[in-house]
Amino acid sequence: MNILIRLSNNLLEMALRELLACEPEGYRVAISSELQEIGGFDPEFIITDSHSLRKSGSSHDPASKTVLLDCGLGEEEIASLLISHKIEGVLAANTDMSLFKKALHAMSEGQVWIDNRKIKALIQHAECTKYPNPEEGFSRKEREIIILVSQGLLNREIASRLCISEQTVKTHISRIFRKAQVNRRSQLVPLALKLTVPTTV
DSSP states (O other): OEEEEEOSOHHHHHHHHHHHHTSTTOOEEEEGGGHHHHOSOOOSEEEEOHHHHHHHTTOSOTTSEEEEEESSOOHHHHHHHHHHSOOSEEEETTOOHHHHHHHHHHHHTTOOEEOHHHHHHHHHHHHTSSOSSHHHHSOHHHHHHHHHHHTTOOHHHHHHHHTSOHHHHHHHHHHHHHHHTOOSGGGGHHHHHHHHSOOOO
16 A cells, blocks of 8 residues: 655654554555655555645545545634545544554545544534525525635635636625624635535435
8 A cells, every 4th residue: 555645744744654664564655755756656545734735735646545634623624625625534643553544444445534523523513504504595606605715715716716806706705704694714614514515315
């Protein structure tokens, strides 16, 4: 199993590489700074943190599974990353190695791995929004803007993405804030989560 570790903290990168390389499963592990030297390294997993994930975006092979290493992120930030990126798992930085390996095995078989406490917190966080059916309370354009705001895009980036003026984006956001009864962009994340997660019948 090929694993690429791409973290903003070099010491943590090297420590995790050493831990995984010592395991009897025979993981082949590389850190991002070694990629050019290795050549022909196709990672099955990319273990990354929020900073590196936002910086690199989706520039890796789509066949690789992304695992977010949670170094104390809040529910809003994790929800935003889940909306913005294709993430197969979220693991706390202090996860013991046996559970870490179990998670990698589960994800290699196509499962999504998120700590039960984190799932519960995300669900409760999403339920805090005042709109049980957000599709009914917001226009299609407002829903698009809510999702883009939750992904961390600035007004000018949203304007460019939707081919509208920055002033129009500001007007939409003001209207969204009034409807959702919030006053901060980060408070739109639970609403965006409801808009992007399909409801089950």
